[in-house]
Amino acid sequence: MAESTKIEWTDTTWNVVTGCTEVSPGCDNCYAKTFAERWRGTAGHHFENGFDITLRPERLALPLKWRKPRRVFVNSMSDLFHKDIPDEFIARVFATMSLTPQHTYQILTKRHGRMRALLGNPEFEKQVDYELLHFPPFADPKLIRRSWPLPKPGWPLPNVWLGVSVEDQKRADLRIPALVDTPAAVRFLSCEPLLGPVDLTEWMPSISPMPAEQAPATWAEWTWPDWVPAKVRTQVEEFWTEYWGRSPRHWISDMHQQGAPPFGARLTMGDGFGHKPDQVVGRYVHCWNNIGRLVLDDDPDREFAYTSFGTRDRARARGIDWVIAGGESGHGARAMHPDWARSLRDQTTAAAVPFFLKQWGEWGPAPFIVRVCDPDVGWQGTEEELATAKADSEARGATHVHTGNWLEKDGERTYWLHEIGHKPWSLERCALPEGTAAIRRWGKKRAGRELDGRTWDETPKAVRS
Structure with a gap:
């Protein structure tokens, strides 16, 4: 049986563990703790132990019974990487996820250090393989309808999204580097409850050097960064020449239309356009369509390489694939300044990263x-x-x-x-x-979810390899 949820960015919750402990200001008004502690000491109740860490092994095989694909929020009532949850148990969770590729699993944590250490360790992958072979429910023919032994679909698991909670700049600076350093199909941030302004541009650079509407109308007014070679400048300007009715504004618009890698980002990309070209490192300059130049770091023989990009190149160029934002609800809720949400929306738009505004919470614009x-x-x-x-x-x-x-x-x-x-x-x-x-x-329901006249419900696609 699936666990229904009102969380806007998922379909189902899967609580294989309940209970947690506070680690940062975002935990102060935890809805899960408030709910669970109401039942502490009630004999026979699911939360008889309140919000103490409690493993729920009987739930491990639940997703094997769900045939219809769904987005699954793992441990909405806990943190999968809490120190009191054994590695073996986490491996069983990942084994279940590997056996159900039809589902998309969303794991959110404030324990960024353990997440990075565990999922970046080759021994943990072996432990997942071991659980696939030895955990009894995985051998039940009523649940497993494929041939044995069961293949594991690569690592990182392509149907598992990893995220960290970011309530303010201090937590962003602390947790995001660990997330970016952890192998994942999709990396996301939950900026909820948002308790202060957050600058994400270090991990989510803008596609273009400026918005198209702010760019000059002619190349004579344009200023190139010093690191862009003269020949690259000429190639770009000649293609987007005023003679053909083009301008810097059209060039920048093309960056966004094509979903180009960020201007100036240091990337590893193909050297030329042949089949499986050699890889080189350099700073990216968009030219046209999916064609660009890589300004090389330390090649004594040439200044730049010709290159092209695809979906995976765009994904590798940034560390974050999705940003969720929301204000706090419930008793004692702290307010989210509208400009904090608006800033995240603008940053994600500039970087072509999907943005999801979950809620204003208890307080909203007026x-x-x-x-x-x-x-x-x-x-x-x-x-x-x-x-x-x-x-x-x-x-x-x-x-x-x-x-x-x-x-x-x-x-x-x-x-x-x-x-x-x-x-x-x-x-x-x-x-x-x-x-x-x-x-x-206003209260959560009346405050709603609109920002600047519309809702923001953007979600990512898994493209990272």
Whole structure:
């Protein structure tokens, strides 16, 4: 039986372990802990032990019974790489995933160090092979409908996505390098609850040096970086020449249309266009279509190589394949500044990385001012009508703003809300301080999921080898 879920970016949860311990500020209002601890001490209840680490071996073979493909969030009520979960048990989880390639498994962790150490160790792969051969449920013909022995579909498993939680910049700097260093078909970030602004450009570089709309209209106004050789500059400019009605803007637009590797990224790509060409290392410059140049690092005989790119080259050029963002919900929820979510959306768009806004959470954007009348004219109706208009204005207006200010202690930044004294309909309420945004405690359902007039439900495809 599948475990249903309301989590927007998955179809099913598979909790082979329940329970966890707190490791960072993102854990402070953990929904799983709050739920599980309600039942601590209730004899016979599934969470009789509250949120203590509890292995659930009886659930290991569940996905073998699911024939219809689905996205499976592994351990929504725990962390698979918690120190108290044995390597042997984790190997059995991976063995199950290898036997069910029709499903896509999503593993999210805050234990980045153990994830990297375990999955990067060839001995762990051997342990998965051992469990495939020796764990009894994997020999049950009612569950396994293929010939024996069962082949394992390569490593890393192509149907397993690995992610880390990133609630702020400190956790980004700490966890993302380990994720990028771990073999995975897809690497993703869950920036939820988002507790501060996060810059991901180190691991998710922009495809182009600037947005097309900001680029100059002629090559005479364009400035090349010093590292781009003169001959490469000439080749690009001659193809995108004004003579043919082209410009730097068209060149940059083509980068995004083709899904080119990031401009200036240091990559290993093919040297030339033949079958299985030799690989060389250099900085990428887009030319046209799927053709580019690699400016070589240390070749004494030439400055650049001709190259072309495909889907896998694009994936290798970045460390992150998917970004999920969301605000906190529930009692004591901390607010997500709209600009933090907007910044992640803009960064992913520039890097052609899918973006998924899961929720605003308890707090969401709201208008700062909802006037009941023209300030120059004044109210023209009755007192009863004015009272109604004020109530309607306050229902739709903001009562708080996120100041963007913080307190810092032991390297941790804590953001807070500042309440504005003037009501949303007050003629004294004129403008917000710079860097702040009007928000309101709507509740998760009313706050919704829209950012700038639309929902963001983008998801990746597994392309990394």
